[in-house]
Amino acid sequence: MKKVALVTFKDSAATYEAFSQVKKIAKSNTLEIRQAAVIEKNAKGTNFTMQDSVDYESGDRVIKTSLIGMLVGILAGPLGILCGWIIGDIAGLSTNYLKNKKTVTVFDKIAGELKEEQLGLLLYIDETDPALLDTMIVEKFDGSIERFDYTDVKEDVSTAQKHLEK
Template sequence: MKKVGIVTFKENAQAYEALSQLKQISKSNTLAIKQAALIKKSFDGTKFVVKDQLDYQSEERVFTGGLIGIIVGILGGPLGILCGWIVGDLAGVSTNYIQNKKLNTIFDRIAATIKNDEISLLIYMEEEDVELLNTMVVDKLHGHIERFDYAKVKEDIDEAKKHLH
């Protein structure tokens, strides 16, 4: 089943370790990594940048954008700010409002999940069983993972693209 996952860690070094481990197990019987990127939310919460990445969809295994690139581009671009996906951080809205805000899209969830100046791991994968990734990033590296169904992510991207035109 195709999924997108966002993994957060207590320390940025753990995110780099997780990406390194993903490179070693890029394909197993229950997990196939298609793309992954370490993304960092800026100190002031206004930008997202890719710090490192891998792409097993292209022949050269060089990050060409794809699904992960689209997500990061929408998150960090003007559309993300205009649609309010990260405006809560920018406008200094009360913490109570941010905590109670209804989070509908993958962009909302990612923006709310990653803390300012934090590096997280964004993964596009085919996953039949959650055990392998849970063992690697949750049990061994003490990370927290949130998974999204690919179909829902695609809907969110398609809806966001409508607002770009």
């Protein structure tokens, strides 16, 4: 099942160690790493930067035009625009529609999970059993994982891109 996962650690060194391990197990029976990136939230908590990345999906290892590249690109600058978009949606919606609309986006969750100057590992994965990644991240590196459904992430990215083009 395709997912995007944000993995956070208490220690920055653990982020790079886990990134190294993820690259070693890029393809296994229960887990396929399609893309991975080490991201960092700035000291003000307003921007994100990609520190390192790998893209096994496109073959050329260039992640800038990939799903994770787009996700980080949107997180990197226009968080204020996205917050305005969400607030505008909430203000302009009828109560009935609001009950059915997903108003918390993947951007909100990622921005909320990473603290200022904290590193995180953003993964685009295809896994049949979460046990391998859970064991490696939680037990070995004392990390935590937040998984997002791929279709929800893709929809949020697409909606944000359309909004930013206006």
